[in-house]
Amino acid sequence: MKLTERKRKILKVVTERYIDTADPVSSKFLAQAMGGKISSATIRNELADLTDMGYLEQPHTSAGRVPSPKGYRLYVNELMEHKTLSQQETDQINSALSGKMRELDSVIAQAGQMVSSIVSYPAYSAAVEKSSVTIQRYDLLPVDANSFIAVVMTTGSRVKSQLLHCSIAVTPDELPALANLLNSHFTGISGQEMGQKLMSLAGQLGAELFMPLSLAIEYASEVLDRSAQNQVFTTGQAQLFQQPEFQDLSKANELMGLLTDQKDTLPVLDENTSMQILIGPENVNEALRDASVVVASYDIGDNMRGLIGVVGPTRMDYAAVAARLSYFAESLTKMFGKNNQLPPKEDTIP
Amino acid sequence: MKLTERKRKILKVVTERYIDTADPVSSKFLAQAMGGKISSATIRNELADLTDMGYLEQPHTSAGRVPSPKGYRLYVNELMEHKTLSQQETDQINSALSGKMRELDSVIAQAGQMVSSIVSYPAYSAAVEKSSVTIQRYDLLPVDANSFIAVVMTTGSRVKSQLLHCSIAVTPDELPALANLLNSHFTGISGQEMGQKLMSLAGQLGAELFMPLSLAIEYASEVLDRSAQNQVFTTGQAQLFQQPEFQDLSKANELMGLLTDQKDTLPVLDENTSMQILIGPENVNEALRDASVVVASYDIGDNMRGLIGVVGPTRMDYAAVAARLSYFAESLTKMFGKNNQLPPKEDTIP
DNA sequence: CTTTAGCACTCCGTCCTCCAGAGTGCTAAA
DNA sequence: TTTAGCACTCTGGAGGACGGAGTGCTAAAG
Numbered sequence: 001m002k003l004t005e006r007k008r009k010i011l012k013v014v015t016e017r018y019i020d021t022a023d024p025v026s027s028k029f030l031a032q033a034m035g036g037k038i039s040s041a042t043i044r045n046e047l048a049d050l051t052d053m054g055y056l057e058q059p060h061t062s063a064g065r066v067p068s069p070k071g072y073r074l075y076v077n078e079l080m081e082h083k084t085l086s087q088q089e090t091d092q093i094n095s096a097l098s099g100k101m102r103e104l105d106s107v108i109a110q111a112g113q114m115v116s117s118i119v120s121y122p123a124y125s126a127a128v129e130k131s132s133v134t135i136q137r138y139d140l141l142p143v144d145a146n147s148f149i150a151v152v153m154t155t156g157s158r159v160k161s162q163l164l165h166c167s168i169a170v171t172p173d174e175l176p177a178l179a180n181l182l183n184s185h186f187t188g189i190s191g192q193e194m195g196q197k198l199m200s201l202a203g204q205l206g207a208e209l210f211m212p213l214s215l216a217i218e219y220a221s222e223v224l225d226r227s228a229q230n231q232v233f234t235t236g237q238a239q240l241f242q243q244p245e246f247q248d249l250s251k252a253n254e255l256m257g258l259l260t261d262q263k264d265t266l267p268v269l270d271e272n273t274s275m276q277i278l279i280g281p282e283n284v285n286e287a288l289r290d291a292s293v294v295v296a297s298y299d300i301g302d303n304m305r306g307l308i309g310v311v312g313p314t315r316m317d318y319a320a321v322a323a324r325l326s327y328f329a330e331s332l333t334k335m336f337g338k339n340n341q342l343p344p345k346e347d348t349i350p
Numbered sequence: 351m352k353l354t355e356r357k358r359k360i361l362k363v364v365t366e367r368y369i370d371t372a373d374p375v376s377s378k379f380l381a382q383a384m385g386g387k388i389s390s391a392t393i394r395n396e397l398a399d400l401t402d403m404g405y406l407e408q409p410h411t412s413a414g415r416v417p418s419p420k421g422y423r424l425y426v427n428e429l430m431e432h433k434t435l436s437q438q439e440t441d442q443i444n445s446a447l448s449g450k451m452r453e454l455d456s457v458i459a460q461a462g463q464m465v466s467s468i469v470s471y472p473a474y475s476a477a478v479e480k481s482s483v484t485i486q487r488y489d490l491l492p493v494d495a496n497s498f499i500a501v502v503m504t505t506g507s508r509v510k511s512q513l514l515h516c517s518i519a520v521t522p523d524e525l526p527a528l529a530n531l532l533n534s535h536f537t538g539i540s541g542q543e544m545g546q547k548l549m550s551l552a553g554q555l556g557a558e559l560f561m562p563l564s565l566a567i568e569y570a571s572e573v574l575d576r577s578a579q580n581q582v583f584t585t586g587q588a589q590l591f592q593q594p595e596f597q598d599l600s601k602a603n604e605l606m607g608l609l610t611d612q613k614d615t616l617p618v619l620d621e622n623t624s625m626q627i628l629i630g631p632e633n634v635n636e637a638l639r640d641a642s643v644v645v646a647s648y649d650i651g652d653n654m655r656g657l658i659g660v661v662g663p664t665r666m667d668y669a670a671v672a673a674r675l676s677y678f679a680e681s682l683t684k685m686f687g688k689n690n691q692l693p694p695k696e697d698t699i700p
Numbered sequence: 701c702t703t704t705a706g707c708a709c710t711c712c713g714t715c716c717t718c719c720a721g722a723g724t725g726c727t728a729a730a
Numbered sequence: 731t732t733t734a735g736c737a738c739t740c741t742g743g744a745g746g747a748c749g750g751a752g753t754g755c756t757a758a759a760g
Contacts, residue, residue: 026752041704044753062710062752103512105455106576141489141501149509151491151501159499161511162453226456237587238607241599249597256606257588376723391733394724412723412739 001049009034010046011055012079015067019317022244024064069280069314072292076277076318083323090327093118097331104158104300109233111308115328116236119321121312122259124266126232129156130303133227134189135220138182140212142172150216152223156303160223164215168208178213182220191221232263245290245313254287259311262287269297269307275326280314290314294321296329300336308332351403359384360396361405362429365417369667372594374414419630419664422642426627426668433673440677443468447681454508454650459583461658465678466586469671471662472609474616476582479506480653483577484539485570488532490562492522500566502573506653510573514565518558528563532570541571582613595640595663604637609661612637619647619657625676630664640664644671646679650686658682 013033014025027047031040047065050056055071058064067075085093096114104127112125133154141149146169151161185201186194194217202210237259246252258265265285269276275296281289288311295309308329310321363383367375377397381390397415400406405421408414417425435443446464454477462475483504491499496519501511535551536544544567552560587609596602608615615635619626625646631639638661645659658679660671 159511159513161509163509237610241603253591260587
């Protein structure tokens with residue numbers, strides 16, 4: 001059977017109406033919405049065809065029609081009009097982004113919050129490394145006899161630091177030497193390799209050097225660990241309950257679990273794709289089978305990509321979400337691009 | 351009317367039974383549970399008294415009895431037997447805590463997760479400053495012509511650092527002088543004061559010094575800001591739905607909102623109290639009126655306190671939660687106490 | 701061949717009613 | 731003060747009736 005222009009039009013109207021009201025769409029409504037030129041009987045014939053073709057579903061005989069996942073897919077790929085945001089909406093996003101923030105984790109977390117509040121669905125947000133992270137550089141700063149600060153910079157120019165306490169006293173003079181040792185032998189390698197290398201040095205160094213060294217390395221490998229298990233932030237879970245499809249606890253519960261306790265199984269975007277829409281059963285994740293996900297990525301520096309996604313019912317407003325999400329992702333890319341690594345910089349103090 | 355020993359016993363049994371089954375407790379059950387020596391009719395008389403006194407409630411005539419908030423309060427204050435954890439349970443907690451972790455935020459967040467999974471209710475976790483935080487010390491590390499690393503240490507010995515980019519070149523020789531300036535004039539004061547002081551210096555310094563300085567200060571005040579708005583982590587929200595009282599969406603929804611989007615309004619413990627139980631209407635927060643909160647605190651270094659709380663139905667198992675939470679809090683205090691500021695330290699590399 | 705009017709049919713959701721079960725409160729006796 | 735007995739109340743689930751919404755099909759019209 002051929003998908004005529006009129007069928008496409010009908011599918012589009014059905015989808016948009018259903019997105020709007022969450023009620024199955026009737027032939028009567030369609031006849032009107034399509035201009036009143038054709039009768040509901042004709043529409044019914046078309047609907048029957050579309051149902052045969054798998055684009056529509058009926059919750060039960062004698063209910064209206066609802067788009068199937070296949071229908072949504074066609075809608076998203078071919079029928080959906082790509083919205084552009086209104087001035088007001090871009091302003092809203094821009095002002096949300098204009099706050100000054102430096103630390104990467106905060107930026108990521110906040111981005112999720114903003115998106116969630118803008119699209120009114122739960123959102124998630126993460127940063128993923130393009131390649132594996134290693135330590136690029138170490139600095140050690142003296143504090144007192146038993147403490148010093150370790151500062152490490154990873155590939156991707158993220159800087160982390162921590163106060164370390166050492167039961168054996170460390171004189172400030174020793175620190176530069178230790179730092180040298182670290183920089184020359186413990187950069188560019190994995191946490192495991194660091195551990196091995198450290199062991200091999202165990203015999204050659206006195207305890208007064210070995211101990212602070214091992215502390216610093218322990219810290220460094222913790223930093224690597226933490227950036228490897230890329231942290232996912234989620235927000236706006238409560239928005240789920242606004243949706244009629246999640247009035248049913250059991251459905252909502254599964255998704256909630258995903259959003260709170262198994263965040264790390266949320267869909268990740270393949271590299272080189274800037275946005276992806278996953279509809280219902282297209283999701284690998286069992287818990288997302290009755291939901292849809294829109295996920296976009298943005299660039300952070302050379303070695304990292306940010307990920308930001310929205311979770312909603314299959315009935316979610318794809319056009320609106322996609323438009324907002326892609327604008328948001330682009331803005332973030334620009335923002336990070338400004339100085340090749342960091343969030344917006346204002347040269348004035350507020 | 352007097353609260354006889356028998357009445358207390360009955361209240362205790364009612365409460366524990368109700369905590370266990372979530373079903374109103376009948377006189378028949380009580381007669382059996384109390385040893386079968388007295389008849390259900392007698393129990394009914396006693397129940398009527400307890401209801402008059404406000405310790406029990408009836409969902410409707412001809413249902414069994416349920417503890418009122420006042421009843422729970424009495425139970426918690428006087429009737430509850432303080433559990434001690436089994437070997438297995440302490441082992442579980444200890445092994446959960448034994449993972450090595452240094453960064454404060456991660457420790458806090460993880461603590462919440464552990465507690466939530468141990469008690470099977472949603473949990474929240476935060477760190478609060480005992481007094482206002484200021485910067486104690488600055489270090490600046492050269493990176494390249496236009497970048498340097500700023501390292502700041504706050505009161506309470508938390509160290510934060512960030513790579514900063516400056517559009518005007520900064521020579522490495524200038525950094526120590528800048529750091530001196532920062533350490534002598536910009537320590538021990540609030541973010542606002544820093545801003546003012548910076549302004550007053552604006553005229554006296556050339557742009558090549560002023561600009562990196564202002565970047566560093568901007569970063570420092572951001573650090574202060576962030577630690578002022580003490581971040582609250584929540585986990586295990588999905589556990590709410592396991593509870594029969596939150597099968598009703600509207601109840602659950604309100605609580606979910608609190609746990610995801612208004613985390614910062616969750617109850618905070620007064621200083622000097624190590625644990626507190628807030629039952630139903632004792633909560634100031636409207637959304638918590640039908641819920642209970644158990645919150646405990648632990649020490650982190652000199653200037654900080656950790657806070658860890660559990661949110662559940664009023665019917666929550668206070669004895670179990672309180673026991674686990676206080677053990678957990680004590681363990682954390684010990685853990686942080688070890689080196690007066692930091693999480694567990696192992697002198698060996700895994 | 702397509703469109704349309706007409707009509708029978710299906711299914712849902714709601715509203716009632718009915719009824720068993722659980723539990724109480726009260727009374728009167730032990 | 732305790733207890734047996736009994737009438738009473740309330741809930742929750744099952745069953746049935748019914749209006750409404752919407753469809754599918756047929757047969758006629760374009």
